[in-house]
Amino acid sequence: MPPKTLYEKIWDNHVVREIPGQPAILYIDRHLIHEGTSPQAFAGLKAEGRKVRRPDLTFAVMDHSVLTTDRSLPILDLDAAKQFDALATNCKESGVPLFDMHSKNQGIVHIIGPELGITQPGQTIVCGDSHTSTHGAFGALAFGIGTSEIEHVLATQCLVQSRSKTLHILVHGKRPKGVTAKDIILAIIGRMGISGGNGHVIEYGGEAIRALSMDGRMTVCNMTVEGGARAGMVAPDDTTFSYMEGRPFVPRGKEFQDAVARWKQLRSDDGAKFDSTMEFNAPDIAPQVTWGTNPGMVTSVNSRVPDPASFSDPNDQKAGESALKYMGLKPGTPIVDIPVDRVFIGSCTNSRLDDLRAAAQLVAGKHVSKTVKQALIVPGSRGIKAAAEKEGLDKIFTAAGFEWRDAGCSMCIGMNPDILLPHERSASTSNRNFEGRQGRDARTHLVSPVMAAAAAIAGHFVDVREFDVAHVE
Amino acid sequence: MQPFIKHTGLVAPLDRVNVDTDQMVPKQFLKALTREGFGRILFYDWRYLPGEKPNPEFVLNFPRYKGASVLLARDNFGCGSSREHAPWGIKDYGFRVIIAPSYADIFYNNCFKNGILPAIVPAADVDELFRRAEKEEGYALSVDLPAQTISDSHGFSCKFEIAPSRKEFLLKGLDDIGMTLEHDAAIAAYEKAHAANAAVMHDALDVKYYSRPS
Numbered sequence: 001m002p003p004k005t006l007y008e009k010i011w012d013n014h015v016v017r018e019i020p021g022q023p024a025i026l027y028i029d030r031h032l033i034h035e036g037t038s039p040q041a042f043a044g045l046k047a048e049g050r051k052v053r054r055p056d057l058t059f060a061v062m063d064h065s066v067l068t069t070d071r072s073l074p075i076l077d078l079d080a081a082k083q084f085d086a087l088a089t090n091c092k093e094s095g096v097p098l099f100d101m102h103s104k105n106q107g108i109v110h111i112i113g114p115e116l117g118i119t120q121p122g123q124t125i126v127c128g129d130s131h132t133s134t135h136g137a138f139g140a141l142a143f144g145i146g147t148s149e150i151e152h153v154l155a156t157q158c159l160v161q162s163r164s165k166t167l168h169i170l171v172h173g174k175r176p177k178g179v180t181a182k183d184i185i186l187a188i189i190g191r192m193g194i195s196g197g198n199g200h201v202i203e204y205g206g207e208a209i210r211a212l213s214m215d216g217r218m219t220v221c222n223m224t225v226e227g228g229a230r231a232g233m234v235a236p237d238d239t240t241f242s243y244m245e246g247r248p249f250v251p252r253g254k255e256f257q258d259a260v261a262r263w264k265q266l267r268s269d270d271g272a273k274f275d276s277t278m279e280f281n282a283p284d285i286a287p288q289v290t291w292g293t294n295p296g297m298v299t300s301v302n303s304r305v306p307d308p309a310s311f312s313d314p315n316d317q318k319a320g321e322s323a324l325k326y327m328g329l330k331p332g333t334p335i336v337d338i339p340v341d342r343v344f345i346g347s348c349t350n351s352r353l354d355d356l357r358a359a360a361q362l363v364a365g366k367h368v369s370k371t372v373k374q375a376l377i378v379p380g381s382r383g384i385k386a387a388a389e390k391e392g393l394d395k396i397f398t399a400a401g402f403e404w405r406d407a408g409c410s411m412c413i414g415m416n417p418d419i420l421l422p423h424e425r426s427a428s429t430s431n432r433n434f435e436g437r438q439g440r441d442a443r444t445h446l447v448s449p450v451m452a453a454a455a456a457i458a459g460h461f462v463d464v465r466e467f468d469v470a471h472v473e
Numbered sequence: 474m475q476p477f478i479k480h481t482g483l484v485a486p487l488d489r490v491n492v493d494t495d496q497m498v499p500k501q502f503l504k505a506l507t508r509e510g511f512g513r514i515l516f517y518d519w520r521y522l523p524g525e526k527p528n529p530e531f532v533l534n535f536p537r538y539k540g541a542s543v544l545l546a547r548d549n550f551g552c553g554s555s556r557e558h559a560p561w562g563i564k565d566y567g568f569r570v571i572i573a574p575s576y577a578d579i580f581y582n583n584c585f586k587n588g589i590l591p592a593i594v595p596a597a598d599v600d601e602l603f604r605r606a607e608k609e610e611g612y613a614l615s616v617d618l619p620a621q622t623i624s625d626s627h628g629f630s631c632k633f634e635i636a637p638s639r640k641e642f643l644l645k646g647l648d649d650i651g652m653t654l655e656h657d658a659a660i661a662a663y664e665k666a667h668a669a670n671a672a673v674m675h676d677a678l679d680v681k682y683y684s685r686p687s
C-alpha cells in the first residue's frame with residue numbers, strides 16, 4: 001500500500017460512500033453545537049419532518065452569548081435569551097446532551113470538547129464554528145461548517161465532502177523563552193497569508209510542535225483557519241495520551257491501552273506525499289503583534305508598523321492603508337510605543353490552564369497600569385476556572401488588578417456585553433482582529449497571553465522577553 | 474432550492490481583498506432564530522453610519538448600484554467566521570452571483586447551500602470587470618452556468634471555474650440532505666461496522682437544560 005498522510009488515513013476510515021471524481025459521503029464521529037449557529041438548522045430539520053439521527057454523538061453548549069459576569073442575574077439581552085431558550089428546547093426534544101450556562105462543565109465549545117475527552121484522535125469532528133480546527137491538535141480531522149451543514153449532520157451524521165489538498169508545516173528547533181504557541185502560529189500566518197491555506201488541510205510537525213503541550217498545540221490548530229485552511233492537525237503522541245487519560249469520555253483501563261495502541265498508528269507514513277511543505281525555524285520567531293485588521297497583518301514586537309507603500313501587490317497596499325487608517329496607526333511607529341486601553345486574556349485560542357498559568361506568573365506581584373481601563377481574564381471553561389482557582393491563579397490576577405470572569409467567548413466575538421468602545425485599543429489573546437468584531441471601530445491587536453499580560457502591566461506593548469520569562473511555558 | 478441556470482443583472486463592484494464574514498453580518502445580528510431578513514443589515518458597519526443613516530461613501534449606497542444582483546469582489550472573499558448568515562444576507566439583499574478570483578473555503582461551500590453562484594474568475598478578468606463596472610453606469614453581466622461563461626453586451630466574455638458536482642447541484646436545485654438520506658443503508662452499515670465509535674461517559678457530567686426563570 002502506498003504511504004498515506006494522517007489526513008488520508010482519517011478520511012479513508014470515514015468514507016461511507018465515494019465515487020472517484022465526486023465528493024464523498026463522510027461519516028462524522030462527533031458533532032458539537034452552540035446557541036449561535038444551530039437554531040436555523042433545527043428549524044430546517046423540523047420543517048422537513050426529520051429527526052436528529054445520533055443525539056448520542058451530538059454535544060451542545062452555551063458559549064457565544066453567555067454573560068461572563070453574574071449568571072444568576074436576569075438576561076437583559078432578549079435576543080440572546082431567545083437563542084438560549086431555542087437551544088435548550090431543541091436539545092431536550094431531540095435528546096442531545098446540553099451543558100447550559102449553569103452547568104459545571106460549561107465552557108467554550110472548543111475548550112470543553114478536549115477537556116471532557118469528547119475529542120479523540122482519529123475522529124471526524126464538526127461544529128458550526130470556524131475554530132473547530134482546534135480539535136485537530138489531537139490528530140482528529142476537525143473543521144467548521146455552516147448552518148445548512150449542521151442540519152445535514154443532524155439529519156444524517158454525515159457530510160458530503162471533497163478531498164482537500166495537504167500542506168505539511170514543519171517548525172524546527174527550540175522555541176526561545178517568551179515565545180509561545182501563539183507566536184508560532186501568528187508567524188506562520190504572517191508568512192503564508194490569510195488565504196495561503198485555502199483548500200488545504202495542514203499537518204504540523206517538527207521539534208517545536210512536538211515540544212508543545214496539548215494546550216499549545218490547540219492554540220496552533222485553532223488559528224489554522226486564520227491562514228485559510230479549514231483543518232490543522234498534529235499526530236497524537238505520548239503528550240496527547242497523557243493529557244487524555246482519565247477524562248470523562250476517554251476509555252479506562254485496558255480499553256485505554258488498546259485505544260492508545262490504535263491511536264499510535266495515526267501518523268503520516270514515512271514517504272507520504274503532501275501537496276506542499278513549508279518550514280520554519282522556531283529560534284528565529286519573536287513574540288508577535290498584529291498591527292492591522294486581519295491576523296496576517298502581523299509583525300515582531302521589536303519591529304515597527306510597516307509602510308503599506310513597501311508592499312509589492314497593489315491590492316495589499318490598499319488593504320494595508322485602509323487597515324492603518326482603521327487602526328489609527330502611522331507607518332514606522334515602534335510596536336512597543338502602541339498604548340492599550342483594554343486587555344483580554346481568553347477565547348478558544350488562549351484561555352486554557354497553561355495560558356492562565358503563564359500570564360499569572362508574569363503579573364504576580366505587579367499591577368495593571370493606571371492607563372489601562374480594563375483587564376479581563378476569561379477562562380475557557382468552568383472546569384479551567386475551577387482548576388485555576390485551586391492553584392490560586394484568580395488571587396494573583398485580582399491582586400494585580402485584573403477582573404476574574406466566568407467562562408465564555410466574551411470579548412473575542414462580543415455577542416455578550418464584553419466589547420470595546422469605538423476607537424479603543426486592546427491587547428487580545430483572541431484570534432481575529434477584523435474590523436468591528438470586538439465592537440464598532442474597535443482596534444484589536446492579537447498577541448500571546450504573556451504578551452497581553454505584559455501590555456496590561458506596562459500600559460503599552462512590551463517585548464515580553466525583557467520580563468522575567470524563565471518560567472514561561 | 475431554486476435552481477440556478479442563467480442570470481443577467483446589474484453589477485456592484487466591492488473593491489477590497491479579504492472581505493470577511495464579520496463585515497457581511499456583524500456579531501449583533503447573529504442572535505436571530507431564522508434565515509430571513511439579513512439583507513437589510515448586510516455590510517452593516519460599512520453601509521450605515523451610527524444611527525443607521527446610509528453611508529454615502531459605501532459603494533452599495535451609490536444610487537447607480539441600486540438593484541444590483543451580481544457582486545464583483547476580490548481575492549479570498551468571505552474569509553473568517555463560518556456564519557452562514559453571511560450568504561443569507563448576500564442572497565436576501567438580492568445577489569444571485571458573486572464574481573471573484575478566490576473565496577474562503579467555508580463561505581464558498583455555504584453559498585451553494587443557498588443557491589448563490591460564487592464564480593471563480595481569473596484575476597486579470599476580474600480586474601477588467603472592475604474597470605468596466607466602474608466606468609459604465611448600468612453595467613450588467615450575463616452569467617451562463619451550463620456554459621460556465623460570463624459576458625457583457627460589449628463583447629467581453631470569460632470562463633469561470635466550478636466543480637462538476639457543484640454545477641449539477643445548482644442547476645438542479647438539489648436537496649443534499651435528501652440525497653444523503655438515499656444512502657441510509659450505507660450509513661447504517663458504516664455505523665454497525667464502527668459501533669466502537671460510541672461516546673461513553675465514564676464520569677457523570679452536569680448536563681443541564683436551561684429554562685428562563687419566570
